[in-house]
Amino acid sequence: MSVPVSTKRHPHDDAPDTDPAFVRLAELPDGPERKALRDDIVRSWLPMAQRIAGRFRGRGESVEDLVQVAALGLVKAVDRYDPGRGHAFESYAIPTITGEIKRHFRDHMxxxxxxxxxxxxxxxxxxxxxxxxxxxxxxxxxxxxxxxxxxxxxxxxxxxxxxxxxxxxLSLDAEQPGAEDGNALADALGEPDAGFDLVVDREAVKPLLGELPERERTILYLRFFRGMTQSRIAEEFGISQMHVSRLISTCCHTVREQALADVA
CATH class of the missing domain: 1.10.10 (Arc Repressor Mutant, subunit A)
Structure with missing residues (x-):
């Protein structure tokens, strides 16, 4: 099926007169005949879509991709155009195609x-x-x-x-501007410092540790700040290692519960 083309004047030479075809398209039910007529209309207007795509050349996207995007906009314009509104298809299709290309740049470039x-x-x-x-x-x-x-x-x-x-x-593997030793940009990136969390935790438990009995405070100090083993601490205090273990566990549990309660 071919689209009838008349000698009606248009602003551009690539703008065929497809008004009768659009009227016919609106009357046809879904089916092979309507699809064939729709495809013929799209092919008739493809030169206009290609011309619009050409306006966006040189902006970082290939002309072939721009033409495909413009063709997609043309198909949307054909499907949405209502000849009953009395407006020329060209005046409806141009902003639709242009908008589709701009949307492509916005979303993909x-x-x-x-x-x-x-x-x-x-x-x-x-x-x-x-x-x-x-x-x-x-x-x-x-x-x-x-x-x-x-x-x-x-x-x-x-x-x-x-x-x-x-x-x-820029790639993180790119050399730093002005670098003489070949360092990449990734070498200049920082990373989380776990020491900051340790400082916060120590400051949070400091007043709670001060509330413990002196013996328990000393045991915790020897274990966690001096790095002494539980058996060595047991010798210092003349108690069993099991007793030291229970004291450390009880103190840690008490301090932890109080710290969480203060946060809540």
Whole structure:
């Protein structure tokens, strides 16, 4: 089945007159005939979709992928278009296809996750920088100038400027800028220090330890701060190792329960 094409004038040469086909498509029930007509309409408008995709070349995505995204937008436009509203299909399809391509860039071309609002600010600032580079060549625009050109406040401009480099990321194996010893970026990353937790724990139990009897405090000190064995501590106090073990266990349990109670 072929789509009838008339000599009706359109803004672009690749815009066929498919009005009768859309009217027919709206009348047909789901089935092979409707699918064939729908596919013919899509093929008739593919040149327009390819032309729109071409506007976005040079932005880090291959033309082939852009054409596929544009074709997807065209299919959505064909499926959602209602000829009964009286609007030309071209005026409906162009923003639908363009929106699908922009959505592709927004969702798939950012290596780092950036909120949608920041992405939009970034686009506004980038456009303002392009405009300012033509009006004030040789001069790096200030934040205030960018804000005035983009009609944004300066805080939003600063946020957008920080996001300008968020489309790409360096590998952690990349060499540090200016490094002479070949150190990678990963070598400069810190890691959690368990010692901080130890300091917090010691400060939390310090007053609780002070409430223990002197003998128990001394036993805990010798065991955990001097590293003495239970048998050596038993010799120091003239008691059995089993007794030392029970005292340590009882003291630790008491201090732990009191510390948890204080936190709660």
């Amino acid at each position: 950012w290596i780092l996750h950036v909120p949608r609002r920041v992405q939009e600010l970034r686009n506004q600032v980038r456009a303002a920088l392009t405009e300012l580079s033509q009006t004030v060549p040789g001069h790096r625009p200030t934040v205030a100038e960018i804000a005035a050109c983009a009609h944004l406040d300066e805080d939003d401009v600063r946020t957008a400027l920080e996001a300008l480099d968020c489309c790409a990321a």
